[in-house]
Amino acid sequence: MDRRAFLTRSAALGCSLAASPLVTPMSFAAAPGEGRLVVILLRGGMDGLATVMPHGDPGFAALRPAPDFETDLDLGGGYALAGALGGLAPLWQAGQLGVVHAVSTPYRDKRSHFDGQDLLEAGGGDPRRGLPRDGWLNRLVQSLPGATAQTAYAVGHDPLAILGGAAEVQRWAPESDLALSPQAIRLAGRVMQDDPAMAAALQAALRLADGDGDAVAVPGGEAAMMDAMMQDMTAARGGGHHARLAGFAADRLREEARIASFSLNGWDTHANQARGLNRALGVLAETITALRDGLGGPVWRHTAVVAVTEFGRTVRLNGSGGTDHGTGGAMLLAGGAIRGGRVVTDWPGLAEADLYDRRDLRPTRDLRAHLGWLIRGLYGIDRATIERVVFPGLEMGRDPGLLL
Amino acid sequence: MRFDPILAETRFGCGLSPLVAPPADGAALLAGLEAPDVMAARFPIERFATFLSRMRTRRDWQKILRDNRGSAMGEAARKEIRLLNKAARQDNLQWLAAHVLRRVYSPTPFRERLEGFWADHFTATGKAGLIRRATSPYIEEAIRPNLSGRFEDLLIAAVTHPLMVHYLDQQRSAGPGSARAQRRPGVFGLNENLAREILELHTLGVDGPYTQADVRQLAELMSGLTLHFNVGRQFRKDMAEPGAETVLGVSYGGGTPHLRDIEAVLRDLARHPATARHVARKLATHFVSDRPEPSLVAALEQAYRDSGGELRAVYAALLAHPAAWDRARPNVKQPFHFIASACRALVVPPEALLGQSERALRLRLADPLRLMGHVWQKPDGPDGLAEADSAWITPQGMAARLQWAVAMPRILLPDLPDPRDFVTTALGPDVPEAVRFAARAAESRADGIGMVLISPAFQRM
Incomplete structure (x- = not known):
């Protein structure tokens, strides 16, 4: 029998039991509310202008190809959504997909991916003078009443500094798995016992690998262990990395977890951007769809998914049909908790004088303000905590009304 | 020490x-x-x-x-x-x-x-x-x-190499005033990517004393550097920006555009004190500790500056410094080092790897590396692998190391050594008691070898 197929079924059964209101209501009462937040980091710098095209701006036509309404989706108000995100059209129509445009972190001028991402994950600070050592999602967990070690998940191999910090969070890449003899499990703990970092990683690995549907311990000696390992490896080789990230995150969020984060690569489109960007956008659309399908209606209703990137890109195409590192860009919101179907922006304009540094879309609002209002609405955290702890130094300003 | x-x-x-x-x-x-x-x-x-x-x-x-x-x-x-x-x-x-x-x-x-x-x-x-x-x-x-020559020669060989030129989009970068860009505006133009990474990653470091204007000027100076399938590295005058460019206050070029101008700016960048500091810190971090002793970094930096970037001199300073022999072993082996050092201790025969099928090599090496967090030759970005140990000591990373350590030696080696002997082969005479115990108590040779390989004494360096 195919071990994995069997385990998938039994895991699904387990989940539906756990989701039943009759089972262990106490563990849910202790959790920090019903709100779910998924933060997707788009590494590389998503081109906001190609993702959500402001074709109503009179300056757009001179900078970029016009939207093709055979494939691109008219959002109204002079905006169009790239056709590669077409899979999300039903969400837009249901008011569960929203756009925030012309935003960025406070990062300016050096346009380095790594500094830009560090700041996005740290949630503030100045790269030249040192950033907070922990990530803003971790500080959110620290500020969340009723949070436990199971509240937040960093999903995938990415180190996800956004979740690094004093609050204990779970980290797991869904394609990792373990099959060991029971004796090896005991001995591994023993050889690592004097190395706290390794011992903690091992214990978390054993717990997560045991809880993902198939048990770690494989009785029956070496041959059985090798068979089980080979099946794990074969399963991990299949495509659809992003779908596995989303599926694992959804599984956790249906249970005790309330916060999850993972990253998607492929946004650094310096050359022939139409091709690379469409691929990345397609992956993003599939990821959001997989989250919705995995979470299911009742949980999706409480969910906000937010996709953010370290910076936008130059408004003009460069000499190789791509765009270089810029400043202002777009963020995408999805979920049943979102008041979607709108492009939220204080649009700066695309005329030469309106640009930042005469080359980039000018950010008119700090994207952290939007994130701040989201977590204020989802978790009821007071404004002072958000402005001092989660995003130190942020001025949240008026409520953009991103949530229902 | x-x-x-x-x-x-x-x-x-x-x-x-x-x-x-x-x-x-x-x-x-x-x-x-x-x-x-x-x-x-x-x-x-x-x-x-x-x-x-x-x-x-x-x-x-x-x-x-x-x-x-x-x-x-x-x-x-x-x-x-x-x-x-x-x-x-x-x-x-x-x-x-x-x-x-x-x-x-x-x-x-x-x-x-x-x-x-x-x-x-x-x-x-x-x-x-x-x-x-x-x-x-x-x-x-x-x-x-x-x-082990001069850093500037390594720098020039690497960043003007056709693969780097391709990877960081230099290939199609043409100066805005170049003949090619003038002839076909909108098709050929400037691309800043390689110039930016040279300053940020390869030489001065992100904290280095450069601005966006330096990035732009360096990109213009480098325009014309491209690649051609017939010759590899190629310099095309018709893609080079005419006129001189100023990088970090120094003017380059101005005559007929030539690869020499690019080499000149790279040699100056290589000799810059910020590059000495950046390279010194990175070497000390990689080989000794994520938080290297300031005196160690200073010694490497000094050797770099004194020698004009002679790498042999920098390595000599590294090996001569007491901090290089700190017995605390704070660094953890990166995945490739972990797997390769395990194979070295086991003396894996060449035929267990060379000549093996694609599927076998994926199973034995490439897939485990990926699960440990290192996608072989498919970097997330031009900054390469993380130096921070916390990037590698993760639950999934540890799971992948443990699984490889227990399962793969048996596939790579027809006759596994006795784990009780292997502890000394792999760790030297100074074996922690818990590892010696595990090697003895394991119920199979595969488990015993695995316990030695996943021990902190083997994984740390």
Whole structure:
């Protein structure tokens, strides 16, 4: 029998039991509310202008190809959504997909991916003078009443500094798995016992690998262990990395977890951007769809998914049909908790004088303000905590009304 | 804290080996860098110049395909292209095996570690098509011959190499005032990517004293540097921005555009004090500790500046510093080092890797590396692998190491050694009691070997 197929079924059964209101209501009462937040980091710098095209701006036509309404989706108000995100059209129509445009972190001028991402994950600070050592999602967990070690998940191999910090969070890449003899499990703990970092990683690995549907311990000696390992490896080789990230995150969020984060690569489109960007956008659309399908209606209703990137890109195409590192860009919101179907922006304009540094879309609002209002609405955290702890130094300003 | 042969082999080599004696002193370690490169001869990796001929052949077939679509000739061309792609994919895995085997058998393992370090500092890979398989040929041609000379020669070899030019989009970058951009505006223009990464990653470092204007000027100065399938590195005057450019206050070029102008700015960047600091810190972090002693970094920086960037002098300063022999072993082996050092301790026979099928090599090496967090030759970005140990000591990373350590040695080696002996082979005479116990108590040889390999004493360096 195919071990994995069997385990998938039994895991699904387990989940539906756990989701039943009759089972262990106490563990849910202790959790920090019903709100779910998924933060997707788009590494590389998503081109906001190609993702959500402001074709109503009179300056757009001179900078970029016009939207093709055979494939691109008219959002109204002079905006169009790239056709590669077409899979999300039903969400837009249901008011569960929203756009925030012309935003960025406070990062300016050096346009380095790594500094830009560090700041996005740290949630503030100045790269030249040192950033907070922990990530803003971790500080959110620290500020969340009723949070436990199971509240937040960093999903995938990415180190996800956004979740690094004093609050204990779970980290797991869904394609990792373990099959060991029971004796090896005991001995591994023993050889690592004097190395706290390794011992903690091992214990978390054993717990997560045991809880993902198939048990770690494989009785029956070496041959059985090798068979089980080979099946794990074969399963991990299949495509659809992003779908596995989303599926694992959804599984956790249906249970005790309330916060999850993972990253998607492929946004650094310096050359022939139409091709690379469409691929990345397609992956993003599939990821959001997989989250919705995995979470299911009742949980999706409480969910906000937010996709953010370290910076936008130059408004003009460069000499190789791509765009270089810029400043202002777009963020995408999805979920049943979102008041979607709108492009939220204080649009700066695309005329030469309106640009930042005469080359980039000018950010008119700090994207952290939007994130701040989201977590204020989802978790009821007071404004002072958000402005001092989660995003130190942020001025949240008026409520953009991103949530229902 | 002074030289220790076991620590030398662990921290600066590829781990202990039952075949190769550890170096007697720091001088022996350094002398190894001058010794003939017997590993390159025994486990050859294609040079990039040879790899280019694959790309030329593919281009020729592609032309035939374009001109003969739908005909038998076109079908034949399509098949040839498929075979070329497959051969490159398979050869690339053989090169992965060769990289591991060099570490298993090397009498001068410091060279292999330095190659890994600099190949990562100058991370480059192909982005689409055949050239995705060209990373090892690039390392063999641009990095390996330049490990212990002057940094500026390594810098020039790496950042003007066709693979880097391709990876960081320099290939199509034309100065806005160049003949090519003027002739076809909107098709050819400037691309800042390589110029930015040279300043941020390869030389000065992100905290270095440069501005966006320097990035732009360097990009204009570098325009014209491109690649051609027939010759590799190429300089095209019709893509070069006319006139002089100013980078960090120094003016370059101004006459007929030439590759010499690019080499001149790279040599100046290599000799910049910020580059000395950046390289010193990165070496100390990689080889000794994520938080290296300031005196260690200062010593490397001083040696770099005094010698004008002679890497041999910088390595000598590293090996001479007491902090390099700190017995605390705070660093953890990166995944490739972990797997290769395990293979060295086990003396994995060449035929267990070389000549094995694509599927076998994925199962034995490439897939486990990916699960440990290192996607082989497919970097997330030009900053390469994380130096922070916390990036590697993760639940999924530890799960993958544990699984590999228990399962893979048995597949790679027909006769596993007795775990009670293997503890000393892999760790030296100083074996922690818990590891000795686990090696003895394991119920199979595979489990016993696995326990030694996942012990902190083996994983840390």
